[in-house]
Every structure is written in C-alpha cells, then in structure tokens.
Amino acid sequence: MLRRTMLQLLGGGAAALATRTAAWAAATPGARSEDEFFIFIHAAGGWDVTLWADPRHERVGLIEPASTDNTEIAGLARWTSVALDGDTETFAPLASSDSKLVLGPGIGALYDLRDRLTIINGLAMNTVSHPDGTVYSATGRHLAGGRAPASSVDVAIANERGTGQMLPAVAIQFPSSFVGEALDRRSIPLRVASAATIAKSLSRSPAYLDSSDRAAITAVLSAETNALAARSVYPGTYERIASQLAAQPLLVGGELEKAFTQKALQDAYPMFDYKSKSQAAGALSAAFTAEAMRRNVVRSVGFALGGLDTHNQNYKQHARTLQDLFGVIATLQGVLDATPHPTRSASKLADHTHILVFSEFCRTPQINLAGGRDHYPNNSALVISPRFRGGVAFGKTDAEQLLPADAKTFADGARPIAPPDLLATFLHAFDIEPRRYLRDGEVVPELLR
C-alpha cells in the first residue's frame, strides 16, 4: 500500500490519487468493457504454493516446509528466518495489520501490492501432467486426445472484446488455443516463442522493395483473396486471410516494428531485469505487453514466466525463482500504474488492465529423495484486477496434505473451487457469458467487487 501510495503521489498528487482510487473502485461488473486490457501469465512448471499463496512453515502431516535444509535463502528479500528444528530454520509468514492476506516469502515485491491481490487457493486440478494442467488452467477443460478441446480464456476475451484491435491476442509461449467454428477468426492468437520475434517478423529490408511496393503487393493479394472468396463454397477461410492481409501495411516495416525490437523495449522500460537468471525472457514479454497496450494495438497478451519445475536440487532456487517471477509482475503493475490509458484521458492503464496468473499445478508438500518436490494436484492462482476484490484469499486446502478442500457450496454441492470456476468468474466480470466458452464452472461472486 505504501509503495502504491508513493507512486501515486509522485505521479499526480493527492487529487490524482483520489481520482485513481475512485476509478479502481468504480470498475465493477456492468461497467464499460470495450477498452479494457488483459494480461494472462502462465507460471510454467508448477509452483510451490507453500512458498507464497498458501504458506506452510510447520511440519504437519505430509508437509515438509521450506527451510534452510532445502532452500537457498540468500537473496530472498521477504524471508525472515524462524526456528523449525534444531539448526534448521524456516520462514515467518508475511502478515500485516492492513491486510487479511498471509503470504510466503516467494511473493517478493508483489507483497507491496497486497491490497490489490486476489488469491485463489485450493484449486482442484485432478492432474499432475504439465500439458494437461496447463490446458485445464487456460481453458477449463482437460486435454482430449492430446488436444485442447476448448478455446483458452485469452482467445475468449479477444473474441469478445478484441476483434477491433490490430493484434487481438498475442501469446508469447502462452498456451493459447483457438477451438470452434463460432469464433471470429481475427481472435486467432499470434503465437510466438519470444517477444523479439514479433519485431523481427515485421521487419523488412530497406534495400530493395519499399513500403509503397509492399502496399501494392498486399493490394494484389487482397484482391486475389477476395476474388477467391467470391468463387468459393467456403469463403470463410479466404475472408480470414483477407482481414489478416489488410492489417499488414499497418504492421510491417513501420513504427511498430521499431518500437517492438528488443533494444527499443529494453530502452523504453529499463525497470525490468533483463539479466534475471530465470525471468529474462519474461521481462522482455512484460515490456512488450506494456508497450503494446500503451499503443492500443492489443487486447490480450499472454506470456510465460518459467523455471518452476524443480524435482531435484534445483528446488533450492524455487523460492528465488518465484520471487523473480512475482518481481516481473510487480514491476509490470508499476508501469501500468504510471502509464496513461490510450483512450481514457483521465485513467491510467492499471485502472483498466486485468491480470490473471496461473500455473499447471503445485508441488508436493513433501520433499522427495532427490531434494526437490514433484507434481501435486492442488493449485493456486492470482488475479490483479479492479473488478476483483483485492486483499482476499478464497478457497483452502487441508492442513495435513495440502489437498483442495471444499471452498463453498456450489450449485452442485460443496466442493473445492476449480479452474473452470475461476475462468467463469473472470469472464463474467467483463459481462461475457461464461457458457459461450466454458462447459463447466460457476461464477464465484465472492471474488468480485
């Protein structure tokens, strides 16, 4: 809270603070959703929730907490040691009088934004497979025959709110899936392995053809595509290509290409740690996200922050990796706090940007023989959104086994919360009918403002 308040005061004084707070609070379901922005982050590998969302610092049942025996604590800014057993020390959970949240040290710099965090614990994953857990978290459905049977949440958002944008959905190593005939083809995610690839694909040599030549080429291709669409029994495919061709002159070889190069992004957003051991690529993705939203060319960006799959001695670095991961998110949120919204003159980007962070599952409560933690069918997720209640944790796990426990009585009875519920709630927050995209799931009003 203090950090945010400081940023706000630096940014525009007490009057601006009052306006921002009002804008944040007023952004309730039913408000205008056309120029909202969305960020989806996949914490790839499976995170240890006992180090942040669902902190455990005692040996209870199966639970072997993070300790100086299994965790490298050097560099952990939020780790405060307390005795566990003999010379072994564990961490003191982070708690503050201004928040109901109790978090672990892995949360790092994001702890400063605790009044804006919505944490969902005890997500029932019913899987310990990386691909399956990833798809389940992103689509609300398990894999069917190795394929995602439904569109991912970023595609749903792009389909509903992003088709007017130049790049409706960008997926940088994010598990986006586009499934179904009813969706607008413009919401097909632009999948790339790195943010730098986007600028490279848009780049053109100035030595031979120039922009007017390329415009002439695109005009020929558009005319040919439209002619084929007019003659085709199935014009939809050609119409999709025609719309994608129409966007080329705006994208290729112009200002955007220069703005999205790796160097330009790093120069424009020096606050990210591009030399981070575990999150350097993610930092570049975050910088691209901020720049693309500032320029109002995207609606949804999904990217991955990784390095969490720690089955052996590499688990010692897990807490540090989490800290770096949440550090990228905290820095990104700070950038959004300071950046004006491209179409709402009185707002900052943060007032209309909604972040959903998930992983594919969590890690076992016990330490394995190799010194790491394996896959476990429980999970947590994080939302930072003006439409969600901040400073709350919803859902729970049992004390001894870290397995999902009943969160509330849903329409089908008492049960733990699951990814389809979270995704349905997320879509509902933006006036999108969840059943258009999700087979399962129930809106959880307790999460919403």
Next chain:
Amino acid sequence: MRAGALVLALAACGPAVIAPSATQPLPPHRELAVDTTPKQRPRMMPAEVYLRAYMMWFGGLAPLEVQARARGRQLFDAWDDYLAALGLPDYRIDLPRQTQSNTLMLAAFGRLGEALCVRAVEHDLHDARTPPDQRVVFAFEPIARPSEAQFDERFDVLHRGFLGYPAALAPADRAKRYYALFTQVAAHHPAKPKTPLTGEETAWAAVCAALIQHPETGLY
C-alpha cells in the same frame, strides 16, 4: 383332426401352377451428375510443407543454405527466430502446431518470401546473367518494358512454378493484376536506383513475392 390331415395331404399332392408373366424391361439407368463441390473448407498447409516448397522453388536448398543465402542487407536472419511465428511446433516448450493462419504468420512468411525472391532475382536476372537453363525461378529471358502479352508469357512461367498450373487457367483478371503490379513497381523505382537491382528487376521480385504469398499457395 381328420379333416385337417386331409387338407394337408391334398395340398401336398397338388402343386399350384404359377402362370409365367411377361418379362419387364429393366428400368433405364438414371444419369447422376458427379458432385465435385468441395466437401471441406480449405485448410492451411502445414508449415513444414510450405517451407519445403520454398526450398524446392529456390533450387532445392537445405534450410541452412537458404538462411545463408537470404542473410545480408537485413533481408533475413535465422530460422530459429521464426519457427513459432511460421506455425511450427516447438516441443521443447510444449508449443503445438498452428492450424490457423494469423497476422503475424503472414508477416513472417512475407519477410521470408521477399528475401528469397530478391535473392532469386539477383541470381537469375542480375549479377552475371545466369544462363537460362540454370535459372531456378525466373526461367525466362527478361525484356525491357514488356507489353502485357510479353509479360503474360513470362508470368506464366512463375505461375506454373509457384501455383502449379498455367496462368491461362486462372481467373481472367489475375494476369492483369500482376501486370499492373509489375508496371507500378518498375515505374516507382528510378532509372538509377540506389538499390542493387534495376527497376524492372525489383518489379519481378515484387511479382514473385506476390505469387509466393498467394492464398492458393498456402491452402489445399
């Protein structure tokens, strides 16, 4: 009981006579038109097929040869940068194959196509004037300021190469569109251009780039 047995015995002894009927001619075969309409929407060629075709068109080169040839003057850099954008899967990071085109994919194929077409013009038409039998894409003799008919004759060579059938079988206005593109690009570039190619060579590169990105090239 007795009466029943008697009826059965009579029936068995006296077989019924069936009078032959007149034969009827077989009904004539009905002519059914063969339904040749497509039953499935056009699908995107897998990226591997697309890339393989690129390499074949440009002389059967290996990927690293293409990369080496396309580099320079910021035409292209390395395959690794574009694999995901071109739609290829990356199993190291569980990135599945792209089954639908997108804006960025078209831009990436456009960059690659432009690079290869420019290099093909340099090889076939520019530098040392490669003999016709050794030209890989522009297997014709270029002439200055071609008429529409002269252009069509040369365009047909490219059309057969990239789209696999004669330009004469394509929709009637296709050749006209490409001729307009050729003349526009050729006129746009000055007589003493700063670029390494002449105006008409640049125009042939543009025609090539517009054919290699044609929707018929990437769909089946």
